[in-house]
Amino acid sequence: MAECCFRPHERLRDFNQYQQVKRAGKRVRTPHFGVNFLTNGLPHHRLGLIVQKRFWNAVNRNRIKRRVREWFRLHKETIPLPGKDIVIIARQGAERLSSTEVTRELIRVFAKQDGRSS
RNA sequence: GGAGCAGGGCAAAUGAUCGCUGAUCCUUUCCUUUCGAGGAAAGGGUGGGAGGAAAGUCCGGGCUCCGCAGGGCAUGGUGCUGGGUAACGCCCAGUCUCGGCGACGAGGAGGAAAGCGCAACAGAAAGCAGACCGCCACGCCUCGGCGUGGUAAGGGUGAAACGGUGAGGUAAGAGCUCACCAGUCUCGGUGGUGACAUCGAGAGCUAGGCAAACCCCACCCGGAGCAAAACCGAAUAGGAGAGCGUUUGAGGGCUGCCCGUCCGAGCUCUCGGGUUGGUUGCUUGAUCCCAUCGGUAACGGUGGGACUAGAGGAAUGAUCAUUGCCUCAGCCUCUCUUCGGGGGAGGAUGAGGAACAGAACCCGGCUUAUGACCUGCUCCAAAU
RNA sequence: GCCCCCGUAGCUCAGGCGGAUAGAGCACAAGAUUCCUAAUCUUGGUGCCACAGGUUCGAGUCCUGUCGGGGGCA
Numbered sequence: 001m002a003e004c005c006f007r008p009h010e011r012l013r014d015f016n017q018y019q020q021v022k023r024a025g026k027r028v029r030t031p032h033f034g035v036n037f038l039t040n041g042l043p044h045h046r047l048g049l050i051v052q053k054r055f056w057n058a059v060n061r062n063r064i065k066r067r068v069r070e071w072f073r074l075h076k077e078t079i080p081l082p083g084k085d086i087v088i089i090a091r092q093g094a095e096r097l098s099s100t101e102v103t104r105e106l107i108r109v110f111a112k113q114d115g116r117s118s
Numbered sequence: 119g120g121a122g123c124a125g126g127g128c129a130a131a132u133g134a135u136c137g138c139u140g141a142u143c144c145u146u147u148c149c150u151u152u153c154g155a156g157g158a159a160a161g162g163g164u165g166g167g168a169g170g171a172a173a174g175u176c177c178g179g180g181c182u183c184c185g186c187a188g189g190g191c192a193u194g195g196u197g198c199u200g201g202g203u204a205a206c207g208c209c210c211a212g213u214c215u216c217g218g219c220g221a222c223g224a225g226g227a228g229g230a231a232a233g234c235g236c237a238a239c240a241g242a243a244a245g246c247a248g249a250c251c252g253c254c255a256c257g258c259c260u261c262g263g264c265g266u267g268g269u270a271a272g273g274g275u276g277a278a279a280c281g282g283u284g285a286g287g288u289a290a291g292a293g294c295u296c297a298c299c300a301g302u303c304u305c306g307g308u309g310g311u312g313a314c315a316u317c318g319a320g321a322g323c324u325a326g327g328c329a330a331a332c333c334c335c336a337c338c339c340g341g342a343g344c345a346a347a348a349c350c351g352a353a354u355a356g357g358a359g360a361g362c363g364u365u366u367g368a369g370g371g372c373u374g375c376c377c378g379u380c381c382g383a384g385c386u387c388u389c390g391g392g393u394u395g396g397u398u399g400c401u402u403g404a405u406c407c408c409a410u411c412g413g414u415a416a417c418g419g420u421g422g423g424a425c426u427a428g429a430g431g432a433a434u435g436a437u438c439a440u441u442g443c444c445u446c447a448g449c450c451u452c453u454c455u456u457c458g459g460g461g462g463a464g465g466a467u468g469a470g471g472a473a474c475a476g477a478a479c480c481c482g483g484c485u486u487a488u489g490a491c492c493u494g495c496u497c498c499a500a501a502u
Numbered sequence: 503g504c505c506c507c508c509g510u511a512g513c514u515c516a517g518g519c520g521g522a523u524a525g526a527g528c529a530c531a532a533g534a535u536u537c538c539u540a541a542u543c544u545u546g547g548u549g550c551c552a553c554a555g556g557u558u559c560g561a562g563u564c565c566u567g568u569c570g571g572g573g574g575c576a
Contacts, residue, residue: 048431057476059476069435073136074436099437175504175505236521238521238559238560330566331519343505343575345503
């Protein structure tokens with residue numbers, strides 16, 4: 001598996017998977033995102049995105065999704081194993097962040113988790 | 119130079135690295151096999167990959183199903199004329215009215231002498247005439263006025279008050295009479311396919327507004343919508359309750375109702391339960407570009423060329439560099455001058471900005487959001 | 503994607519199709535009753551009728567366009 005790609009099997013595709021992660025997973029809040037994650041028993045991580053329709057138009061929704069996917073693609077090896085299902089919920093103000101700001105904010109989340117668990 | 123009007127195309131470009139999507143070709147591995155092959159995963163190569171509005175879903179179609187849908191009514195829509203078109207509420211050309219000094223723009227622009235209606239407050243009176251203050255005549259009188267009659271010029275109210283100006287006329291007045299103007303109706307001539315324009319004659323002196331509330335007239339319209347629909351596969355089950363009915367016909371299809379017609383022995387509703395996968399539809403089409411012909415134009419004919427997204431929890435991105443555009447800041451050079459300074463042009467540096475916005479079956483429009491530019495024209499100012 | 507519905511006082515809604523006064527209940531404020539509160543009674547304030555344009559003498563209402571909210575589908 002290449003280190004920096006984003007394949008369909010790394011996505012959450014089912015509504016039930018989203019519900020399971022949101023119900024049973026851990027929750028972390030950052031200023032612009034809500035992050036839920038749950039160990040899935042697979043050797044890789046999986047990503048799911050929730051961007052509500054009521055806050056943005058379609059262009060800003062796509063922009064947020066692309067930037068979060070860019071973070072996952074480039075920095076997923078920094079997320080500690082075992083494999084996790086991650087659901088990221090965008091909050092208001094996220095459309096004003098640049099790509100580097102998104103990356104900085106989300107890296108900090110999993111760096112904290114790494115330090116706490118080890 | 120300032121203000122404005124109309125039209126047109128574009129949606130910063132190039133390169134590098136990483137990444138996404140589906141098409142096609144090759145390699146490897148695994149599975150199935152009717153030995154032709156098919157499917158899945160990974161890697162690599164090649165050439166594609168959002169818009170002028172993709173938006174709002176406001177109209178019109180194609181397409182699919184409803185037994186290819188017949189007649190009438192209701193509802194709904196359109197509403198100057200003539201063209202264009204698959205069709206339209208769209209577009210083009212024209213007429214009339216209104217707005218603007220002008221370039222030009224806007225118009226839901228049939229009918230109120232078919233009917234039912236409406237007009238608060240104010241005002242005497244709000245639709246058919248009528249008379250509050252007035253004006254005039256006569257009578258009475260305590261000479262302030264009062265009564266009867268005639269008037270509608272003037273005042274006042276209102277969004278709107280029953281033609282306007284002048285002259286004659288009269289007790290005072292009045293289309294009462296006349297001249298001109300505006301407007302209505304009828305007839306005729308000319309131009310135009312037509313809306314209409316224009317000219318002449320006559321009638322008659324007023325006929326008001328609102329149909330974007332009902333209505334009348336003319337024309338148009340079957341319904342739903344790709345979550346339409348077709349096929350494959352899986353799963354659960356023929357459950358419980360209520361209502362109606364089996365030829366005297368329940369119920370259903372042709373939206374709402376009626377007629378007509380067809381199917382017809384079970385149908386409808388509620389509760390409960392199960393799936394909630396895959397393929398097709400899915401992009402070659404009223405398509406785009408160029409030339410030419412017809413037409414004022416919208417558009418149409420002919421010939422040649424091109425293939426230009428097809429996702430499905432939803433693909434076009436991120437970073438860096440260079441060039442170009444705009445704004446701001448100070449610096450340098452040139453030029454004009456009313457010499458306090460100001461205006462214009464060019465150069466380099468730094469910082470910031472680059473809009474509106476994302477296909478979801480596909481087209482033709484409309485509306486709304488929005489960036490910088492180009493072309494033509496009008497008015498004003500200055501100069502000649 | 504497609505098809506519908508609704509925006510009126512702080513809240514829930516009438517009024518709207520037939521045009522000229524903006525209303526009801528709860529809530530809020532003041533007063534009375536009460537030793538005080540609750541309850542009751544009396545009085546009152548409260549609205550750019552979602553926004554913009556048009557028709558009209560005059561739009562909450564009629565017409566058109568935006569904005570916001572809600573619902574349904576195999």
